[in-house]
Amino acid sequence: xxxxxxxxxxxxxxxxxxxxxxxxxxxxxxxxxxxxxxxxxxxxxxxxxxxxxxxxxxxxxxxxxxxxxxxxxxxxxxxxxxxxxxxxxxxxxxxxxxxxxxxxxxxxxxxxxxxxxxxxxxxxxxxxxxxxxxxxxxxxxxxxxxxxxxxxxxxxxxxxxxxxxxxxxxxxxxxxxxxxxxxxxxxxxxxxxxxxxxxxxxxxxxxxxxxxxxxxxxxxxxxxxxxxxxxxxxxxxxxxxxxxxxxxxxxxxxxxxxxxxxxxxxxxxxxxxxxxxxxxxxxxxxxxxxxxxxxxxxxxxxxxxxxxxxxxxxxxxxxxxxxxxxxxxxxxxxxxxxxxxxxxxxxxxxxxxxxxxxxxxxxxxxxxxxxxxxxxxxxxxxxxxxxxxxxxxxxxxxxxxxxxxxxxxxxxxxxxxxxxxxxxxxxxxxxxxxxxxxxxxxxxxx
Numbered sequence: 001x002x003x004x005x006x007x008x009x010x011x012x013x014x015x016x017x018x019x020x021x022x023x024x025x026x027x028x029x030x031x032x033x034x035x036x037x038x039x040x041x042x043x044x045x046x047x048x049x050x051x052x053x054x055x056x057x058x059x060x061x062x063x064x065x066x067x068x069x070x071x072x073x074x075x076x077x078x079x080x081x082x083x084x085x086x087x088x089x090x091x092x093x094x095x096x097x098x099x100x101x102x103x104x105x106x107x108x109x110x111x112x113x114x115x116x117x118x119x120x121x122x123x124x125x126x127x128x129x130x131x132x133x134x135x136x137x138x139x140x141x142x143x144x145x146x147x148x149x150x151x152x153x154x155x156x157x158x159x160x161x162x163x164x165x166x167x168x169x170x171x172x173x174x175x176x177x178x179x180x181x182x183x184x185x186x187x188x189x190x191x192x193x194x195x196x197x198x199x200x201x202x203x204x205x206x207x208x209x210x211x212x213x214x215x216x217x218x219x220x221x222x223x224x225x226x227x228x229x230x231x232x233x234x235x236x237x238x239x240x241x242x243x244x245x246x247x248x249x250x251x252x253x254x255x256x257x258x259x260x261x262x263x264x265x266x267x268x269x270x271x272x273x274x275x276x277x278x279x280x281x282x283x284x285x286x287x288x289x290x291x292x293x294x295x296x297x298x299x300x301x302x303x304x305x306x307x308x309x310x311x312x313x314x315x316x317x318x319x320x321x322x323x324x325x326x327x328x329x330x331x332x333x334x335x336x337x338x339x340x341x342x343x344x345x346x347x348x349x350x351x352x353x354x355x356x357x358x359x360x361x362x363x364x365x366x367x368x369x370x371x372x373x374x375x376x377x378x379x380x381x382x383x384x385x386x387x388x389x390x391x392x393x394x395x396x397x398x399x400x401x402x403x404x405x406x407x408x409x410x411x412x413x414x415x416x417x418x419x420x421x422x423x424x425x426x427x428x429x430x431x432x433x434x435x436x437x438x439x440x441x442x443x444x445x446x
Contacts, residue, residue: 040146
């Protein structure tokens, strides 16, 4: 082994040892966040905990980014690119989860608490002066609001009040310029699938659009004069059936998912429903697949209104873009992961059907979004739990820190190689324009 490679291995061994030395602190942070779940754009206690944790490491966090986001920068010895380690602040509503907040029903049933612990752990591992002296650039530690795309009505109200423009935290940080100086980003997400093993990288994830649907009919006495009414619930039910009849037209390769819920079905059982509300996502592996499915879904909603004689408002909200893993970052992370856990505990995964706003970042900068084991139950389910804290907390910290060493050593030659090989699918300005054009409200009949 050549001298530079020996030195690189020594630095990696040092950051892994530093992570092991701070094991109790890393896991303790993750447990504390697990016990205080908050929903997106309302993660005030979690954000305060992260800011205090960063200050305890001697860093100077900026707070209140996109309402609750937090960022602190960890400089290395030399000048070079900025690598962001991201952690998502929010939980989601799973009221029957054993650790759900009794007042809000929110739980960390997607493992975002571990991401925040990863972020803090990477900072702890890289603060060693001898490690920093070998690296050029800086690491941006960014706690991001609102990855879970929930509370659409409340978030739409925040949009109308000018508090946010996009409904996800990473698009908001992009819009506000808080990521303008970030060159690439990484975060590790939980997985409960045994085939994913201890560490893995999914090939990609679905993109999606969100729809808020409002059917308007005419109320009347449900028993005495239903003939005088226009039943908005019938219109909605017919539309949902029409969407189901479309499913055979969705190509298997496009991984389309449409999963509506009725959020308001009427006001009284004795009154023909005059207003019914639906929310749905339209997901697909590519933007073309999402657009094709969206057209069929909108057509179905209009058909329900036309058949019953109701009116329908289709409020389309910009969602998330499909995730594209950066091959250069993937190669480095995989090599470090295999060295850490062995080839039998690594998996190259198929694309996931879920969606994440990390996909938006992957269109404008190199991004890596691997997964880690150590979890049980089902994501977003009441049985989701952490079953192995070493796999859930420590291994991702080490793999991320070692990958940063590869990227920022030797005057950041690895990072420069990743950047030179990357072609943005959209510039930041182009991305913002694209997202804004997705936001529209259609009424039928007009």
